[in-house]
Amino acid sequence: MSTSDKLTDRYKKQNPLTQYPQPPFPRQPQERPGSVNKMEPEPDHGEKSYVGFGRLKDRKALITGGDSGIGRAAAIAFAREGADVAICYLPSEEQNAQEVIKLIEAEGRTAVAIPGDIISEDFCNELVETAVKKLGGLDILVNNAGRQTAQQSIFDLTTEQFDNTFKVNVYAPFWITKAALKHMEAGASIINTASVQSFDPSATLLDYAQTKACNVAFTKALAGQVAEKGIRVNAVAPGPFWTPLQSSGGQPQDKIEKFGSTTLLKRPGQPVELAPVYVLLASQEGSYMTGEVVGATGGEMPY
Ligand code: NAD
Ligand code: MG
Secondary structure (H helix, E strand, O other), X not given: OXXXXXXXXXXXXXXXXXXXXXXXXXXXXXXXXXXXXXXXXOOOOOOOOOOXXXXXXXXEEEEEOOOOXXXXXXXXXXXXXXXXXXXXXXXXXXXXXXXXXXXXXXXOOOEEEEEOOOOOHHHHHHHHHHHHHHHOOOOEEEEOOOOOOOOOOHHHOOHHHHHHHHHHHHHHHHHHHHHHHOOOOOOXXXXXXXXXXXXXXXXXXXXXXXXXXXXXXXXXXXXXXXXXXXXXXXXXXXXXXXXXXXXXXXXXXXXXXXXXXXXXOOOOEOHXXXXXXXXXXXXXXHOOOOOOEEEEXXXXXXX
């Protein structure tokens, strides 16, 4: 069967306004970090819809936050494109992580599960060493794990939250990238997950938006350091995507009800809609892209 015969409905010409669920959505509070299995409607990470054709054949990839949301979509797509994939996640996310591990293995690829908390520099170093050892090298690093907690006022934003948001979103990618670069050679790719918040901060995301602006500066500065080694560094800047980050405290529940409605496409993105962007940046198809920030926002207005 040729690749075009295998294409699912996702690849058919259709109206992007109605391709995926539209608001209103039910309120669905859950504890951080949240599970995809408690989301309604169920998100699409490409489990049944993403079709690959070998663009990452035999590449070795590490994806932080690969259990759910955007990282899960990248993990599924990378495996379908022929990569071996290690995912990192919090120990409480073991169930979602094991679902992803099974999907990677179903493609005949090596899957490595590395639970732990990336607020620790020691764990970040161990994470990279374990991934390199078990994968047999490292070609692609996706810094995707993130923390987002909405607060109405600067007076509700504690030093503890501020510190934790910066540790997860800014320090951890710095530590993980530093450790990963020691193992990367020409043709390797680093992809950071920034946000529309990097450029258009919401009033309720004072700490988070600052960290996402950091992700953009980090991407551009690092791209300048490692270009001479043939290593590319880019960022993805998503708008509102239907992931547990949002319903587990990332947004107030009244915003979950109308999540995505302020975009031009009037709905949130589904994680699978970002998969091709990560594949492009990871693969040799993105060979002339470095220091770039690629948006996928549905034509975002600040939310
Ligand atoms: P998600 O909750 O599915 O993924 C985030 C993951 O981060 C979690 O699954 C968890 O494994 C990981 N994580 C959080 N704290 C951690 C810690 N201390 N140690 C180890 N892992 C930790 O949500 P998502 O929306 O897919 O988020 C992925 C990235 O996308 C984040 O960087 C987020 O900032 C970014 N983003 C999301 C949106 C959106 O609307 N969903 C928009 C723009 C950017
Ligand atoms: Mg998760």
